[in-house]
Amino acid sequence: MLASRVFSLVGRRSISTSLCLRAHGHAGVVKAEDYSLSGYVDRRDVPLPEVAFVRDLSAQQKALKEKEKASWSALSVDEKVELYRMKFNETYAEMKKGTNEWKTILGGVLFFLGLTGVILIWQKHFMYGTVPHTLSEEWVSAQTKRMLDMRVNPVEGISAQWDYDKNEWKK
Amino acid sequence: MRHLLARRMKFHLLGAFLVSMGCVTVYKFGVAEPRKQAYAQFYKNYDPMKDFEAMKAAGVLECAPPK
Numbered sequence: 001m002l003a004s005r006v007f008s009l010v011g012r013r014s015i016s017t018s019l020c021l022r023a024h025g026h027a028g029v030v031k032a033e034d035y036s037l038s039g040y041v042d043r044r045d046v047p048l049p050e051v052a053f054v055r056d057l058s059a060q061q062k063a064l065k066e067k068e069k070a071s072w073s074a075l076s077v078d079e080k081v082e083l084y085r086m087k088f089n090e091t092y093a094e095m096k097k098g099t100n101e102w103k104t105i106l107g108g109v110l111f112f113l114g115l116t117g118v119i120l121i122w123q124k125h126f127m128y129g130t131v132p133h134t135l136s137e138e139w140v141s142a143q144t145k146r147m148l149d150m151r152v153n154p155v156e157g158i159s160a161q162w163d164y165d166k167n168e169w170k171k
Numbered sequence: 172m173r174h175l176l177a178r179r180m181k182f183h184l185l186g187a188f189l190v191s192m193g194c195v196t197v198y199k200f201g202v203a204e205p206r207k208q209a210y211a212q213f214y215k216n217y218d219p220m221k222d223f224e225a226m227k228a229a230g231v232l233e234c235a236p237p238k
Contacts, residue, residue, distance in 0.1 A: 045175060149229035151222060155213045156206065164225070 042090050053089045061086060 038050035057065065061082075067075065068083055075083070084091075133139060144158075151159050163170045227235045 146231065149226060149231045151226060156209050160209075160213075 040089065042088075042095050044092070044095060049088075052087045054086045057086070 040049045040051050040053050042049075054061070064079060064082060064086075067079070072080075134143075148159055148162050153159055161170050162168075226232055228237050230237050
């Protein structure tokens with residue numbers, strides 16, 4: 001039951017099983033035996049599903065089904081639409097329509113990224129101790145000087161950015 | 172409904188080919204060529220002895236201390 005609630009919360013799915021029918025409050029209670037029978041699906045590559053969408057017809061719908069057995073030109077447009085809706089859940093246009101699910105997902109992702117950022121900031125401020133002395137200003141500059149003296153990465157790297165004649169960083 | 176897979180496959184095959192070729196061209200002209208130029212530039216007027224003397228004077232060579 002909880003799973004079907006999640007279905008209706010997240011949005012339409014391409015597969016609409018009888019479990020979803022229950023969530024939307026459609027007619028027909030799902031019995032245990034129903035799971036062994038063919039179900040109705042809304043899929044682009046299944047143009048004629050095994051069963052019709054509406055299973056238990058009301059008296060009005062049964063009358064319409066009887067009328068369908070006669071000549072179809074006698075049916076009005078509304079009756080034809082009603083017969084369609086009895087047989088199928090969504091039209092192809094409705095099936096192919098996108099949902100707004102991506103907005104929910106993007107919002108969720110950004111929210112949790114922000115939350116993680118808050119946690120990290122809190123940790124740095126309240127939890128972690130001081131960094132090692134090798135990361136102090138003097139040590140790092142002495143370290144960089146030694147790297148430049150050794151000509152580390154002289155082609156594309158750090159020594160390529162240093163002007164050895166003027167003794168400063170290249171502009 | 173007709174040619175559902177064929178249409179999709181054609182679109183994606185073409186797209187994948189173009190995207191991968193595009194990546195290759197961007198890498199070649201954005202990364203590989205400049206790198207080759209940089210190396211050529213560096214070694215055009217490179218004097219290893221001068222470099223060695225500079226490193227020795229700076230005191231970074233353990234076996235060749237500045238005297």
